[in-house]
Amino acid sequence: MIKVGIIGATGYAGGELVRILTGHKEAEIKWFGSRSYIDQKYASVYQNMFQIVDATCMDDNMEKLASQVDVIFTATPQGLCASLVNENILSKVKIIDLSADFRIKDVATYEKWYxxxxxxxxxxxxxxxxxxxxxxxDVKNARLVANPGCYTTCSILTAYPLAKEGIIDMSTLIIDAKSGTSGAGRSAKVANLFCEVNENMKAYGVATHRHTPEIEEQLGYASGEKVVLNFTPHLVPMNRGILATEYAKLTKDVTYDEVKAIYDKYYANEKFIRVLEKDVCPETKWVEGSNYVDINFKIDPRTNRIIMMGAIDNLVKGAAGQAVQNMNLMFGLKESEGLELVPMFP
Amino acid sequence: MIKVGIIGATGYAGGELVRILTGHKEAEIKWFGSRSYIDQKYASVYQNMFQIVDATCMDDNMEKLASQVDVIFTATPQGLCASLVNENILSKVKIIDLSADFRIKDVATYEKWYxxxxxxxxxxxxxxxxxxxxxxxDVKNARLVANPGCYTTCSILTAYPLAKEGIIDMSTLIIDAKSGTSGAGRSAKVANLFCEVNENMKAYGVATHRHTPEIEEQLGYASGEKVVLNFTPHLVPMNRGILATEYAKLTKDVTYDEVKAIYDKYYANEKFIRVLEKDVCPETKWVEGSNYVDINFKIDPRTNRIIMMGAIDNLVKGAAGQAVQNMNLMFGLKESEGLELVPMFP
Amino acid sequence: MIKVGIIGATGYAGGELVRILTGHKEAEIKWFGSRSYIDQKYASVYQNMFQIVDATCMDDNMEKLASQVDVIFTATPQGLCASLVNENILSKVKIIDLSADFRIKDVATYEKWYxxxxxxxxxxxxxxxxxxxxxxxDVKNARLVANPGCYTTCSILTAYPLAKEGIIDMSTLIIDAKSGTSGAGRSAKVANLFCEVNENMKAYGVATHRHTPEIEEQLGYASGEKVVLNFTPHLVPMNRGILATEYAKLTKDVTYDEVKAIYDKYYANEKFIRVLEKDVCPETKWVEGSNYVDINFKIDPRTNRIIMMGAIDNLVKGAAGQAVQNMNLMFGLKESEGLELVPMFP
Amino acid sequence: MIKVGIIGATGYAGGELVRILTGHKEAEIKWFGSRSYIDQKYASVYQNMFQIVDATCMDDNMEKLASQVDVIFTATPQGLCASLVNENILSKVKIIDLSADFRIKDVATYEKWYxxxxxxxxxxxxxxxxxxxxxxxDVKNARLVANPGCYTTCSILTAYPLAKEGIIDMSTLIIDAKSGTSGAGRSAKVANLFCEVNENMKAYGVATHRHTPEIEEQLGYASGEKVVLNFTPHLVPMNRGILATEYAKLTKDVTYDEVKAIYDKYYANEKFIRVLEKDVCPETKWVEGSNYVDINFKIDPRTNRIIMMGAIDNLVKGAAGQAVQNMNLMFGLKESEGLELVPMFP
Incomplete structure (x- = not known):
């Protein structure tokens, strides 16, 4: 039984880690870290866990925690994990960081965007x-895993096979992404009040959102060239779900079947990636509560562009689910353990 | 492995049966009956099931089905199950009827209200x-189970211990219930369109809703007297969830602790019923996706009334979850098999 | 042209006052008071007012304000108006207080509940x-008007004619009310975040909500007896709207027509009260954005109870609209001036 | 007083025409045409109009109607207006067609896309x-006006000044648009049920949506070149509102101020177009219920693209509001008569 510690267990991503790990047969949460709710019953913060989780929230002392668990998830604001981690800790425990601290290889890029x-x-x-x-x-052998961002997971996986195979012109790639409000976290801000979000939609962080360099770096590795793109996130009146609509020029004439074959080449054996049938557009509701990524595409011969679409649950594949998937890989467990969550509809 | 047939597999309750049974270790769906979608892939109707369910929708021939499965769930409009069932079928297969056909013992009452x-x-x-x-x-030995209604499950369980113990005056009982829109089913009606339901709330079926006699009958058994009450359902702009707020005069002076002890007497060992801590009001979101019933109460000394509150997910404990719980009992399985669903928040 | 000052212009009720008064032909807002946003453009707080309102937010100095305007609206937290008002101010300016400070005649009751x-x-x-x-x-001649609460406006008007005419037993009256989230105000609280409210419903303030004594006092005046009742508010995932469902025993045999005649006696000539046609249940959406109160009722001969239902927009008839209606009366204007707002659907 | 006939008065756009014209000082609706609800009270279909509109729904006989009114609005499915109109009718009455029948100059393009x-x-x-x-x-002198589509109004106005001035490369223009569900109309379809739309988001009509050629034609006139672009609509869980996010390469180095000056050149005197302050992104809620178009833009020097954003209420500026604005122009009335609707927030 793998012993798990969570730092930031009372944010939405932390709460989702608890939900998922509660159904995991090989792992057990030993430490519910939450600076804001120390000494309070975890289930008093998340009443859905009443009579399921009996634990009390604890501080976020990573040193102490490293001696007591096998893996630490940090579901915390940017900068916290980087400020706590050290060689001593890493020698004792594996770390899966859900923040952005270790996602970007170029430190100057990190410091500039964050x-x-x-x-x-x-x-x-x-x-x-x-x-x-x-x-x-690489994940299998890692001590420290940088868990990808929610937008980035969806954006990268949706375009990855086409970038890798060179059939899209990376300089023309535009990603227009839409997210449910849980992505904004559980902090009390006027902008995230029900009345401000409901019956409303807006873009934000236009040309400046922090997930941009992360997407660019990863799609750069895939395509083998430097990628600079437009990424525009939008806030949508729903709790969960990210939908990415991506546009790029095709570098050559391709048919539906050829593109489908490329997606299948990379994803046909991937349990959590579903390339949908022709002309079925991904919908966020069809993956809600699950670790799935639903992907599809449409070639537009009029403009010679391809429109790629991907949908995930931002709290599962976009955060906690993927973190558990990483844990499973790092500890040699079945990759889907705890993650065979059937999407809930409606 | 129990072989399961579902008639009405493409309604919302049917879809939820599929979701739950997909995670059930001792049961397997053999028949996805759906008159409206015969010969179509089930996953084309519910894309959440893509790559999870590969089956095709079939007709609703109960005779044929009875030879092929161990249990039939009928998630169909009122009257259908009663029109199909016969001794030959019941001699071969167990039936769990999610419609109202066998819930009410007095046939005249059924015919009048329905x-x-x-x-x-x-x-x-x-x-x-x-x-x-x-x-x-009784369920353990049944051939034919009448699965309770969604409102009724919530309404009855919330008041049951107090009715049974005689501490509320049944002639004063008023049930004001609120439901998400999935309770209205998946049929295409203007009244259930997004734009008609969103940002809206209304009562309906005032003094005439069909769940009334079902609640009255069951609470009548509990209290040992004929019960006539007011039940008012309301439509709420959410997908899932029922909240029942119930009012009754107390028949004697009781303290919080005394009432709590009564609830505990009946429910302390019930896995799926959670009597919340003092002053915590049930919220539908805390049980969403799960088989839980969350209950609490408040004594108002000013009016000598008690206000009881209960919350369920109408598609789980209010329909498919309870149906599976019944199946587990009927087949001697662990009662919670397939039902250890952690509520999803947010 | 009546000169208006608003203290608390950036709360939701204050914002609605601005929206309504912008279309009022005889009034002009001279003072947008907002302690939180002093010196900021009002339209930067409420972008809907961009290019409509050019003013800047100011402090809440009531003395200074009293010399510059004809009427002050206080859309502020409980206690503020009572702490600022004095004879000097009242000798210069009329005050319409949207808080509870002057609603309850018995100061001990106020102090206890608040x-x-x-x-x-x-x-x-x-x-x-x-x-x-x-x-x-009385309003016409008032210097100081206590603008009723949102729940109370809806609850009282729905039952008033029947209480006044003595056909309901006041000791049996139960009010189960449901409100959109704007009633909780614009302050940044976790409980009011989109993700906490969406797809969720709960009761709150059970047996302790502050609007209870206000309803009791007013229905006491109507019925001529001391009224003690149960009032239970619920939070609903919508921005606007209150629906009150009210239950009481009838004191005598009455027909639909007799009860309808009683409602008509009081409301037939009231522009803002619409008693709906038989069997049409009020829906909050049908009054959204308007000053209407929609009312209907159903007699249940089985229980000898009457179920009364009322719906308002909590920010209009439940706050700002009624405040402007009061202003119109106090200044001898047409009562509906600025309030002929057609409900918006969908 | 202008006499108005509406054919299709009970759809959402028709209902909005009624809401707006009810507050119009120079026009009066004489004919509420609705094939589906003939002889029913209009207010029984839209209860928000109870005691405001007393009329009964009538058939859609355009010949008869042409003799009785000054202007006919057709808020009907594609093809109906074109099948009814003739020279005799046009000689008697002005027509404002809210369908697509007369929007596209090339009949082959119309027939292909529709x-x-x-x-x-x-x-x-x-x-x-x-x-x-x-x-x-041109509108001022028209007998027959083709009222623009909802997506198209928003998409065109957002890009128009930049297309006209040649500072964007039209071959790179991509429009990613998001719409509330009222755009799908009031017909009873499973896909538009509350439970299917709520907590969900999807693209649809990818590379095939009918508003594409309309946008291309109009932006072609503006830019003086043939335009072929990608337009992708998305369905969002809200009643009203369209947000268009548009991407294009800049044809030359421009500063924020230079682009702002171009927008101001075209829109500074336009009452219903608000170019927002720097870095304020349009939100659909800020225009809800009003005839405004809110526009802003962001230059991304990293990609040399400009991101343009526009927001409208699809039922007002995207349908009924613009139709009334056209009527005002055609009859020489004040262009904003009946349209000075303040956006409702929240």
Missing amino acids: GIEHKSPQFIEEAVYGLCEINRE | GIEHKSPQFIEEAVYGLCEINRE | GIEHKSPQFIEEAVYGLCEINRE | GIEHKSPQFIEEAVYGLCEINRE
């Missing part, structure tokens, strides 16, 4: 970018 | 009312 | 309870 | 495309 100093750049090189379907082998 | 003739009154006596926590032993 | 000391009890007697349809003549 | 034969191609040339801000003078 506006904070990186406190442990020495571990960036070692950290493995935990997009399981792409970096599976 | 406005249709009952086609097999001869089986009403035999049918067991499948409210597991109350009729557990 | 948990704060009343700072100007000397004005309570003078203050007029501004439920226009009931206290119209 | 899949139906055009029944009166002889009037296409004469028909004026009623985008008031662009074709104001």
Whole structure:
């Protein structure tokens, strides 16, 4: 039984880790870290866990925690994990960081887009970018995994096979993404109040959103060239779900079947990636509560562009689910253990 | 492995049966009956099931089905199950009827409230009312289970211990219930369009809703007296969830602790019923996707009334979850098999 | 042209006052008071007002304001108006208080339910309870109007004619009310975040909500007896709207037509009260954005109870709209000036 | 007083025409045409109009209607207006068609994208495309106005000044649009049920949506070149609102101020177009219920693209509001008469 500690267990991603790990046969949460709710019953913060989780929230002392568990999930604001981690800790425990601290290899890029100093750049090189379907082998041997962002998971996986195979012109790639509001976290802000979000939709972080360099870096590895793209996130009045609509020029004449074959080449054996049938557009509701990524595409011969679409549950494949998938890989468990969650509809 | 047939597999309750049974270790769906979608892939109707369910929808021939499965769930409009069932079928297969056909013992009452003739009154006596926590032993031996209604499950369980122990005046009982829109089913009606339901709330079926006699009958058994009450359902702009707020005069002076002890007497060992901590009001979101019933109460000394509150997911404990719980009991399985669904939040 | 000052112009009720008064032909807002946003453009707080309102937010100095305007609306937290008002101010300007400070005649009741000391009890007697349809003549001559609460407006108007005519047993009256989330105000609280409210429903303030004594007092005046009742508010995932479902025993045999005649006696000439046609249940959406109260009822001969239902927009008839209606009365304007708002659907 | 007839008065756009015209000082609805609800009270279909509209629904006989009114609005499915209109009718009455029948000048393009034969191609040339801000003078003299589509109004106005001034490369233009569900109309379809739309988001009509050629044609006129672009609509869980996010390469180096000046050149004097302050992104809620178009843009020097954003209420500026604006122009009334609707928030 793998012993798990969570730092940031009372945010939405932390709560989802608890939900998923509660059904995991090989792991047990030993530490529900939450700076805001120390000494309060976890189930008093998330009443859905009443009579399921009996634990009390604890502090976020990573040193102490490292002696007591096998793996630590940090579901915390940017900068916290980088400020806590050290060689001593990493020698004792594996870390899966759900923040952005170790996602970007170039420290200057991180510091520029996040506006904070990186406190442990020495571990960036070692950290493995935990997009399981792409970096599976590296994840297996990692001590420190940078769990991808929600938008980035969806955006990258949707375009990855086409970028890898060179059939899209990367300089023309535009990603227009839409997210449910849980992506904004559980902090009390006027902008996230029900009345402000309901019956409303907006773009935000236009041309400046922090997930941009992460997507660019990963699709750069895939395509073998430097990628600079437009990524525009939007806030949608729903709790969960990300939909990415991606546009790019095709580099050559391709048919539906040829593109489908490329997707299948990479994803046909991937349990959590479903390339939908022709002309079925992904819908966020069809993956809600699950670790699936639903993908499809449409070639537009009028413009010679391809429109790629991907949908995930931002809290599962976009955060906690993928983190558990990484844990499973790191500990040699069945990759889908705890993650065979059937999407809930309606 | 129990072989399962579902008639009405493409309604919302049918879809939820599929979702739940997909995770059930001792049961396997052999027949996805759907008159509207015969010969279509089930997953083309419910894309959430893509690559999970490979089956094709079939007709609703109960005779044929009875030879091929161990249990039939009928998630169909009122009257259909009663028109299909016969002794030959019941001799071969167990039936769990999610419609109202066998819930009410008095056929005249059924015919009056539902406005249709009952086609097999001869089986009403035999049918067991499948409210597991109350009729557990009878369910175990039943051939034909009448799965309770969604409102009724919530309404009855919320008041049951107090009715049974005689501490509320049944002639004063008023039930004000609120439901998400999935309770209205998946048929295409203007009144259930997104734009008609969103940002809206209304009562409906005031003083005439069909769940009224079902609640009255069951609470009548509990209290040992004839019960006539007011039940008012309301439509709420959410997909899932029922909240029942119930009011009654107390028959004697009782303290919080005394009432709590009564609830505990009946429910402390019930896995799926959670009596919340003092002053915590049930919220539908805390049980979403799960088989839980969350209950609490408040004594108002100013009016000498008690306000009881209960919350369920109408598609789980209010329909498919309870149906599976009944199946587990009927086949001697662990009662919670397939039902250890952790509520999803947010 | 009546000069208007608003203290608390950036809350939801304050924002609605601005929306309504922008279309008022005889009034002009001279002072947008907002402690939180002093010196910021009002339209930067409420972008809907961009290029409509050019003003800047100001402090909440009531003394200064009293010299510059004809009427002050206080859309502020409980206690603020009572702490600011004095004879000098009242001699110069009329005040319409949207808080609870002057709604309850018995200061001890106020202090008990609101948990704060009343700072100007000397004005309570003078203050007029501004439920226009009931206290119209008194409002016309008032210096200080206590604008009714949102739940209370809906709850009282729905039952008033029947209470007044003595056909319901007031000791049996139960009010189960449901409200959109704007009633919780614009303050940043976790409980009001989109993800906490969406797909969720709950009761709150059970047996303790502050609107209870206000309803009891007013229905007590109507019925001529002391009223003690149960009032239970619920939070619904919508922005606007209150629906009250009210239950009471009938004191005598009455027909639909007799009860309808009673409602018509009081409301047939009321522009903002619509008693719906037989069997049409009020829906909050049908009054959204307007000053209407939609009312209907159903007699249940089985239980000898009557179920009364009322719907309002909590920010209009439940707050800002009624406040403007009061202003119109106080200044001898056409009562509906600025309030002929057609409900928006969908 | 202008006499108005509406054919299709009980759809969502028709209902919005009624809401707006009810507050119009110079027009009066004489004919509420609704094939589905003939002889029923209009207010029984839209209860928000109870005691506001007393009329009964009538048939859709355009010949008869033409003798009785000054202007006919057709808020009907594609093809109906074209099949009814003739020279005799047009000699008697002005027509504002809210369907697509007369929007596209090339009949072959219309027939290809809409899949139906055009029944009166002889009037296409004469028909004026009623985008008031662009074709104001032509509208004034028109007998037949083709009221623009909802997506198209938003998409065109957002890009128009930049297309006109040649600072964007039209071959790179991509429009990613998001719409509330009222755009799908009031017909009873499973896909538009509350439970299917709520907590869900999807693209649809990818590379095939009918508004594409309309946008291309109008932006072609603006830019003076043939335009072929990608337009992708998405369905969002809200009642009202369209948000268009548009991407294009800049043809030259421009600063924020230079682009702002271009927008101001075209829109500074337009009452219904608000170019927001720097870095304020349009939100659909800020225009809800009003005739405004909110627009802003962001230059991304990293990609040399400009991101343009526009928001409208699809039922107002995207349908009924613009139709009334056209009527005002055609009859020489104040252009904003009946349309000074303040956006409702929240």
